[in-house]
Amino acid sequence: MTAATTSAAATGARPVESTARRRRAARLGVRSIVLLYLLLLLVLPVAMVFVRAFEGGIEPFLKAMARPSFQSAFWLTIQIACITIPVTTVMGVITALAIVRRRFPGRWLLNALVDLPFALSPVVIGLSLFLVYGVNSPLGGWLQSMGITVIFAMPGMVLATIFVCLPFVIREVIPVLREIGTDQEEAAYTLGASPWRTFWRVTLPAIRWGIMYGVILTTARALGEYGAVAIVSGKLSGKTETLTTHVEERYLAFDLVGAYTASIVLGLLALVVLLGMQLLQSGRLRRRGPRTSDTPGSAGSRLGTTSPAPDGAATPGGT
Helix, strand or coil, X not given: CHHHHHHHHHHHHHHHHHHHHHHHHHHHHHHHHHHHHHHHHHHHHHHHHHHHHHCCCHHHHHHHHHCHHHHHHHHHHHHHHHHHHHHHHHHHHHHHHHXXXXXXXXXXXXXXXXXXXXXXXXXXXXXXXXXXXXXXXXHHHHHHHCCCCCCCCHHHHHHHHHHHHHHHHHHHHHHHHHHHCCHHHHHHHHCCCCHHHHHHHHHHHHHHXXXXXXXXXXXXXXXXCCHHHHHHHCCCCCCCCCHHHHHHHHHHXXXXXXXXXXXXXXXXXXXXXXXXXXXXXXXXXXXXXXXXXXXXHHHHHHHXXXXXXXXXXXXXXXX
């Protein structure tokens, strides 16, 4: 009887062990596929750029960085990003507020147009800007007569970068605005706050994380944009050449070290942006405390005002 019981228990244990082994093998297989995919697509190509850039030592790398064409491309890229980020941030917040907080005819169309840069190829965006602001167009000809050159100049490059970066802040802020609702803002209005003060003291602190994420995504795209900028810039070395177009120009000139050097600098800038995003995310998680309900009192504390205490309630300094 004991032998029969032991045999039955062993027979029942075999399917359980077999199922556990299959699940373990499936998990290991999925992990191996993901790691191999990332290795072949991301790690290996980036590593090869670093290897090729430094295979002749550090001196060719430093010489490539010291060239006037590289310096011009680097600082022009930084300048375009520094102009693009504030413009897209301010206009992105305004647009997000209009879409979420306002009701007007054509709101759905505005919401759809925001995603247009995601759908259009950057080359098409550059070509459209060329047709609008080129010297042969009415608007471009008028601007040229006023002494303002857009195409093949920095203004056109800034416009192209703003176009492709337009959706990021908007799409990060809209979900946050919908999540926080309007209770805090309405409470601030009942306490006598103006719309401007309500925005600065109530709305802006609530959406700051969405703005920060949008700014980081905008920064990454502005630094790495190629297609639209290549069309409107003309890729004039030392004048309208950014780091991305500089990589192409050096590669076509068979200056592989110069191309690898610019690529590494772009990669390091992207790494800084990603690290900033991770730091913001970790800081947000550390600061996140227990969520409290939105009450007029919480809005009043942000505005520096207090709501009247109910009859019979204790007041500060009272007994």
